[in-house]
Amino acid sequence: MTLDPKDWDAFRASAHKMLDASIDKLANANEGRVWTPLPEAEKATIQADLPIQGKSTDEMQKQLQSFLPYGVGNTHPRFFGWVHGTGAPSGLMAEIAAAAMNVNAGGRDHVAPVVERQVLAWSAEMMGMPAATSGLIVSGTSMATIIALKVARDQAMQGANGALVGYTSEQTHSCVAQAFDILGLGREHLRKITCNAALEMDISALKAAIAKDKAAGFMPFLIVGTAGAVNMGAIDDLESLADIAADQGMWFHIDGAFGATAKIGQHARARLTGVARADSLAFDFHKWLQVNYEAGCVLIRDEAAHRAAFSDRPEYLRGSERGLAGGAFWAVDYGPELSRGFRALKVWAHLKEHGVAALAAVIDRNIEQAQYLERLVKASDKLEMLAPVPLNICCFRYKFDRDCDALNEEIVVRLQESGIAVPSTTVLGGHMAIRVNLTNHRTRESDLDMLVEAVVRIGGELET
Numbered sequence: 001m002t003l004d005p006k007d008w009d010a011f012r013a014s015a016h017k018m019l020d021a022s023i024d025k026l027a028n029a030n031e032g033r034v035w036t037p038l039p040e041a042e043k044a045t046i047q048a049d050l051p052i053q054g055k056s057t058d059e060m061q062k063q064l065q066s067f068l069p070y071g072v073g074n075t076h077p078r079f080f081g082w083v084h085g086t087g088a089p090s091g092l093m094a095e096i097a098a099a100a101m102n103v104n105a106g107g108r109d110h111v112a113p114v115v116e117r118q119v120l121a122w123s124a125e126m127m128g129m130p131a132a133t134s135g136l137i138v139s140g141t142s143m144a145t146i147i148a149l150k151v152a153r154d155q156a157m158q159g160a161n162g163a164l165v166g167y168t169s170e171q172t173h174s175c176v177a178q179a180f181d182i183l184g185l186g187r188e189h190l191r192k193i194t195c196n197a198a199l200e201m202d203i204s205a206l207k208a209a210i211a212k213d214k215a216a217g218f219m220p221f222l223i224v225g226t227a228g229a230v231n232m233g234a235i236d237d238l239e240s241l242a243d244i245a246a247d248q249g250m251w252f253h254i255d256g257a258f259g260a261t262a263k264i265g266q267h268a269r270a271r272l273t274g275v276a277r278a279d280s281l282a283f284d285f286h287k288w289l290q291v292n293y294e295a296g297c298v299l300i301r302d303e304a305a306h307r308a309a310f311s312d313r314p315e316y317l318r319g320s321e322r323g324l325a326g327g328a329f330w331a332v333d334y335g336p337e338l339s340r341g342f343r344a345l346k347v348w349a350h351l352k353e354h355g356v357a358a359l360a361a362v363i364d365r366n367i368e369q370a371q372y373l374e375r376l377v378k379a380s381d382k383l384e385m386l387a388p389v390p391l392n393i394c395c396f397r398y399k400f401d402r403d404c405d406a407l408n409e410e411i412v413v414r415l416q417e418s419g420i421a422v423p424s425t426t427v428l429g430g431h432m433a434i435r436v437n438l439t440n441h442r443t444r445e446s447d448l449d450m451l452v453e454a455v456v457r458i459g460g461e462l463e464t
Contacts, residue, residue: 014061033419035073077442081424091292094346106338107330116344128276134303137344141257142175144282144298151309152251156221166222169201171229199234228259233391238274254278258287265363366438395433398459405432
């Protein structure tokens with residue numbers, strides 16, 4: 001019994017149909033609806049009994065092709081929701097190659113560790129970190145944060161005197177608190193520091209919190225700076241945070257999920273110099289760098305500390321000087337996963353094909369587009385801004401005389417359901433905001449014009 005096709009030529013023909021359909025989807029990504037809900041009839045083809053007998057490759061190709069219109073919509077230029085990357089057509093070939101090899105990238109001596117180490121070296125260079133920086137390609141910033149904070153925790157525990165406590169901004173992503181839970185530190189030991197008017201961590205409040213905890217017998221061990229807060233793009237004063245961490249002997253971690261990558265561009269580079277001073281950094285390739293999901297990265301300055309936090313191979317994973325069990329880099333020594341897909345290949349291929357200059361240009365253009373949208377909002381007597389625009393996120397609302405929050409949320413839902421655009425919502429200063437994130441290489445200024453026109457039109461309809 002084998003699972004190989006009985007007819008390789010027929011399989012090849014079906015695979016070519018699938019590839020052509022996928023390319024057609026990407027070639028027409030600028031057209032049609034942004035989001036299309038999955039119809040009940042299509043759901044029924046998925047929610048079926050456990051298959052006992054299989055289907056032909058051709059039948060499966062047709063069903064897979066039928067799924068293509070029903071994704072999140074983030075390949076469309078008017079997808080502005082949350083912080084979703086767009087990906088690029090170039091990702092298809094790397095994914096095909098990775099699927100054909102089907103390697104376990106957890107270790108051993110083969111192409112995957114070589115590619116991964118090269119991607120990590122390029123990542124450290126882009127972020128201004130030392131050449132000896134350690135790291136790992138992971139599913140995303142949530143996993144990267146867990147890995148980084150475990151290294152920080154393990155280092156702190158060597159001289160711990162009192163319960164460990166860490167500090168971060170009120171605007172920091174929830175994955176930091178989740179990491180505290182997962183690592184057994186407890187959410188209650190993560191201090192959320194108030195922010196200033198620009199929604200950046202208040203440096204004076206941080207210093208006061210550290211002093212208070214020390215006086216109470218706690219051990220401050222970690223400061224988490226944010227490079228691009230997910231609510232509205234705020235960048236903490238990373239240089240000042242690095243200074244405090246160095247002065248207090250604390251680990252300095254940066255949550256740079258999307259914002260840290262703006263370091264390669266021109267518009268935000270000066271505000272991101274502190275990234276180079278991080279003890280650890282978490283960021284995503286699959287957001288602003290346009291690599292297909294999943295592709296996150298953790299960088300850790302101290303390779304020995306990183307390896308010590310995870311390296312505990314049993315006898316059956318023992319390395320050797322020669323043969324397949326050799327190799328200088330086993331990813332399992334640097335993270336919790338032994339079974340790992342070849343994520344690094346699509347990152348390597350993406351950087352090689354497009355180059356950092358083109359990716360930087362996309363980032364800078366998105367920042368300019370966020371500023372353009374801010375000008376459109378300020379020019380309208382029906383709209384008002386709810387936060388500054390320090391990076392690529394613009395938060396505003398329609399000015400209603402009544403039920404302003406509920407009605408602005410209704411505007412967003414109607415935009416999504418109509419297929420015109422997909423912004424998301426957030427709450428800033430106690431007000432519901434229409435939140436527009438720009439991490440899309442396909443977005444044009446005309447898409448933002450269309451968005452504003454639709455918001456004003458729907459708002460007017462809701463006023464009557």
